[in-house]
Amino acid sequence: MCQSPMREFLQGLPKCEHHVHLEGTLEPELIFELAARHGITLPEDPVYTSVETLKKRYEHFSNLDDFLHFYFEGMAVLREEQDFADLAWAYFQKAHADGVHHAEVFFDPQVHESRGVAYNTIVDGFTKGCKRAESELGLSTKLILCFVRHLPVASAQELYDEMVAHKSFENGTVHGLGWSSSEVGPPKDMFRDIYASAAKKNIPLTAHAGEEGDPTYISTALELGAQRIDHGIRLIEDEELMKRVAREGILLTVCPLSNVRLRCVKSVKEVPIRKFLEAGVKFSINSDDPAYFGGYILDNYYAVQEAFNLNVLEWKIIAENSVQESWIEDSRKAEILESIEAHVKKYMHTIAA
Numbered sequence: 001m002c003q004s005p006m007r008e009f010l011q012g013l014p015k016c017e018h019h020v021h022l023e024g025t026l027e028p029e030l031i032f033e034l035a036a037r038h039g040i041t042l043p044e045d046p047v048y049t050s051v052e053t054l055k056k057r058y059e060h061f062s063n064l065d066d067f068l069h070f071y072f073e074g075m076a077v078l079r080e081e082q083d084f085a086d087l088a089w090a091y092f093q094k095a096h097a098d099g100v101h102h103a104e105v106f107f108d109p110q111v112h113e114s115r116g117v118a119y120n121t122i123v124d125g126f127t128k129g130c131k132r133a134e135s136e137l138g139l140s141t142k143l144i145l146c147f148v149r150h151l152p153v154a155s156a157q158e159l160y161d162e163m164v165a166h167k168s169f170e171n172g173t174v175h176g177l178g179w180s181s182s183e184v185g186p187p188k189d190m191f192r193d194i195y196a197s198a199a200k201k202n203i204p205l206t207a208h209a210g211e212e213g214d215p216t217y218i219s220t221a222l223e224l225g226a227q228r229i230d231h232g233i234r235l236i237e238d239e240e241l242m243k244r245v246a247r248e249g250i251l252l253t254v255c256p257l258s259n260v261r262l263r264c265v266k267s268v269k270e271v272p273i274r275k276f277l278e279a280g281v282k283f284s285i286n287s288d289d290p291a292y293f294g295g296y297i298l299d300n301y302y303a304v305q306e307a308f309n310l311n312v313l314e315w316k317i318i319a320e321n322s323v324q325e326s327w328i329e330d331s332r333k334a335e336i337l338e339s340i341e342a343h344v345k346k347y348m349h350t351i352a353a
């Protein structure tokens, strides 16, 4: 296919990804491969007949919980440290090809632990993938441990205590904390005590909010100490809160293709990209669960371009904000900002600004 100059620009634009679940990068091919390797019988459901039937099913999620059912079922094939390392490495290679320079990636230990996988197996495996990405691809990475809302708070507390006991924050293996899974239903503030404790230790905090849930999910997450909001698209329903988010420079990690596949919006045109730009709300564009939603980060960038026809300077703002709000050292930020500047300069004259 002939690349338009804008697509070429977007492909090479230095990116930061802040919202991708490593388990959400588990491609159907790898589900079948790992199941065979470990002698795991996949669920009885006929969608597990073949890679093709599974992929077909992924095209028709009815909502977040319908997707989560398959997401949690699929990740059950991850058992050994090398599975986690291979999964992360496969994602980082794709991200690198898409122009990602820095990636902050989520993982869901509670769900693996509930199947008997040890904390160290998960963290050491993912860390191995991260280290390989840093040394072989020059991609900087951070792991964000996610608590899941569909399991009891006691299980999250146990995991948090385990993380503290392992000194995972102090030794740099876990950089931040997030929460995810079912939104509407569980108490909005279920991780209040954990977040209060983590905030005292200066652990960076984020939270999935305002994906399916109304803006009070966002305000509650902020009240509990979240410094960033994952998704947050329903922020536009609360003018005052939106002003506050803009004023305080709180980053939204927006995932357009995910929002369409999970029917939070009818099409990418409904994702409030233009409204956020106009209101001065900072956001990054991300893939969420690319193996399930039909596209990695660059596909999300392309989809936004197709829907909003942004110009080079608007993309520069998006790219710069995503660097500025990354949880990395200033020196690394400066490096990526410099490459954005050079890239924009190169394309400025070929694509009308």
Ligand SMILES: Nc1ncnc2[nH]cnc12
Binding pocket: 021, 024, 064, 071, 180, 181, 182, 208, 211, 258, 288, 289
């Ligand atoms: N889009 C999403 N929302 C909430 N939890 C998730 N876990 C993985 N993907 C998710």
Ligand SMILES: [Zn+2]
Binding pocket: 019, 021, 180, 208, 230, 288
């Ligand atoms: Zn997510």
